Amino acid sequence: MRQRRSLAAVVTAAALCLPGFAAAAEPGEQAGPTGHQPERQLTDVIPAPVEAEPDPRADYRLTPFTVIRTQPGSAEARQVGTYLAETLRPATGYHLPVVSWHRPVPREISLLLGKADPRIGDEGYQLDVARHRVTIRANTAAGLFAGTQTLRQLLPAEIEADRTQRRSWTVPGGRIVDYPRFPYRGAMLDLARHFHTPDEVKAYIDELAQYKVNHLHLHLTDDQGWRIQIDSWPRLTTVGGGPGTGVDGVGGGYLTKAEYADLVSYAQSRFITIVPEIDMPGHTNSALSTYAELNCDGVAPPPRTDIEVGYSSLCIDKELTYTFVEDVIREVAAMTPGPYLHIGGDEAHATTDEDYQKFMDRVLPMVYKYGKRPFGWNEIAKVSPPTSAVPQYWGTTNTNAELAEAAARGHKILMSPANKAYLDMKYDESTPLGLSWAGYTEIDDAYDWNPGNHVDGVGEDSVLGVEAPLWSETLRDLDDIEYMAFPRLPAIAELGWSPWSTHDWASFRERLAEQGPRWELRGVDFYRSPLVDWK
Ligand code: TNX
Numbered sequence: 359m360r361q362r363r364s365l366a367a368v369v370t371a372a373a374l375c376l377p378g379f380a381a382a383a384e385p386g387e388q389a390g391p392t393g394h395q396p397e398r399q400l401t402d403v404i405p406a407p408v409e410a411e412p413d414p415r416a417d418y419r420l421t422p423f424t425v426i427r428t429q430p431g432s433a434e435a436r437q438v439g440t441y442l443a444e445t446l447r448p449a450t451g452y453h454l455p456v457v458s459w460h461r462p463v464p465r466e467i468s469l470l471l472g473k474a475d476p477r478i479g480d481e482g483y484q485l486d487v488a489r490h491r492v493t494i495r496a497n498t499a500a501g502l503f504a505g506t507q508t509l510r511q512l513l514p515a516e517i518e519a520d521r522t523q524r525r526s527w528t529v530p531g532g533r534i535v536d537y538p539r540f541p542y543r544g545a546m547l548d549l550a551r552h553f554h555t556p557d558e559v560k561a562y563i564d565e566l567a568q569y570k571v572n573h574l575h576l577h578l579t580d581d582q583g584w585r586i587q588i589d590s591w592p593r594l595t596t597v598g599g600g601p602g603t604g605v606d607g608v609g610g611g612y613l614t615k616a617e618y619a620d621l622v623s624y625a626q627s628r629f630i631t632i633v634p635e636i637d638m639p640g641h642t643n644s645a646l647s648t649y650a651e652l653n654c655d656g657v658a659p660p661p662r663t664d665i666e667v668g669y670s671s672l673c674i675d676k677e678l679t680y681t682f683v684e685d686v687i688r689e690v691a692a693m694t695p696g697p698y699l700h701i702g703g704d705e706a707h708a709t710t711d712e713d714y715q716k717f718m719d720r721v722l723p724m725v726y727k728y729g730k731r732p733f734g735w736n737e738i739a740k741v742s743p744p745t746s747a748v749p750q751y752w753g754t755t756n757t758n759a760e761l762a763e764a765a766a767r768g769h770k771i772l773m774s775p776a777n778k779a780y781l782d783m784k785y786d787e788s789t790p791l792g793l794s795w796a797g798y799t800e801i802d803d804a805y806d807w808n809p810g811n812h813v814d815g816v817g818e819d820s821v822l823g824v825e826a827p828l829w830s831e832t833l834r835d836l837d838d839i840e841y842m843a844f845p846r847l848p849a850i851a852e853l854g855w856s857p858w859s860t861h862d863w864a865s866f867r868e869r870l871a872e873q874g875p876r877w878e879l880r881g882v883d884f885y886r887s888p889l890v891d892w893k
Pocket of ligand 1: 667705735752780793829830
């Protein structure tokens with residue numbers, strides 16, 4: 359009884375105070391079994407769900423009376439409910455109280471743990487839309503979160519507005535059962551070539567989360583700049599990340615440990631794990647020019663902000679190199695709760711193969727020593743690292759002997775083929791930003807490849823997942839980032855989440871068109887590819 363009374367109080371408050379109530383109460387706007395067509399179909403979602411069974415008689419209408427009820431006793435489920443309420447309140451103007459009651463209430467959206475389709479696993483969910491309630495069930499809070507992101511896309515695009523919209527809010531009826539194809543669905547942001555502020559990274563995280571991306575790899579160090587505070591080598595950031603250390607001498611900056619920790623927890627609240635990268639032994643000019651003693655000859659090279667690659671190397675035969683690397687790995691591991699630490703290893707053209715082997719033989723064990731699983735660009739496959747190390751494929755061909763051998767030895771591989779998944783490649787010759795060394799990458803190129811058989815000898819079972827790297831030699835601000843990431847990021851996200859059986863360019867381009875108005879309402883810049891009939 360008490361529960362019912364407090365609900366009544368809430369609803370009255372909504373009816374009296376909130377502008378959305380008046381809009382919803384307008385005559386002729388009542389949702390009903392007849393007449394009112396939802397604008398969205400149950401399958402209008404990116405990434406495409408595993409299974410969707412529409413029921414046109416079961417459309418649900420969000421109203422000022424809707425309550426979000428989360429699993430009793432689960433603080434995590436409640437956080438997901440609160441985030442859902444926060445995303446739906448601005449456009450609806452509804453109160454959308456979040457409660458954790460045991461008993462169902464009328465007109466609820468409930469987020470519940472357990473009792474779902476057994477296929478959903480750790481990250482999947484089951485979404486049931488019926489006349490009077492929406493129920494999301496999952497085994498974990500991550501699954502509930504994924505379900506809420508689907509629900510968000512099933513509402514009309516205006517749900518993304520930041521001010522109250524005078525309209526009705528209908529969700530198409532039916533059931534979705536959905537779970538990921540690969541455990542790792544990632545994006546990468548390069549903070550080294552141009553620094554991007556914590557607020558910019560957070561804005562990107564907010565977008566990634568909507569497409570069920572669950573890892574954000576931060577490329578934190580490179581020839582131009584060093585972007586993460588390391589207490590034992592303090593000049594790395596004050597000098598190596600100082601003013602003028604962006605490409606062409608533009609910008610500079612770095613993350614303090616506090617800012618990094620804040621980013622980690624912000625990402626966590628959207629079920630995204632941060633993967634830090636310290637690139638070595640190449641791509642290290644910022645460290646070498648900051649600390650002269652790290653160089654073989656003890657002489658610091660000048661800082662560089664051009665975009666050449668492959669000229670720098672840590673000094674492989676100097677013991678101080680390993681003191682330095684261990685200090686950095688120890689501190690980065692300590693500030694990173696996620697399981698992975700990326701040690702780069704790409705384009706070490708200034709390091710001989712023998713030295714590269716020596717270096718990795720010393721450094722890989724350090725990553726394990728501090729409790730992390732190493733990631734490296736695919737070049738690390740050539741040193742036969744322990745099989746739990748993850749090579750990240752960035753090549754442009756469908757054959758790579760070292761990678762196939764690594765898969766045969768039992769490695770999981772992360773797929774980021776540069777001619778498909780690199781978000782910094784130009785869309786076509788007229789794209790004002792980006793590079794083109796791996797070719798132009800239109801949205802259909804980004805979409806049309808199968809991570810499960812892209813490289814000979816690297817089958818579905820050897821693939822950990824996919825990642826879309828965004829290198830920022832040419833990207834200075836958030837608009838630049840967004841213009842290159844959208845619409846290609848959702849293509850890579852779908853390849854990581856949706857089963858290959860749903861893969862369909864015609865369907866994808868239609869679903870993508872529906873994202874356009876959402877990006878506009880959120881102020882997200884994007885490339886209006888001529889291959890898509892934008893809404
Ligand atoms: C290659 S991909 C690089 C980066 C560049 C990128 C630009 C890789 C592992 N290394 O250093 O930023 O191309 O597209």
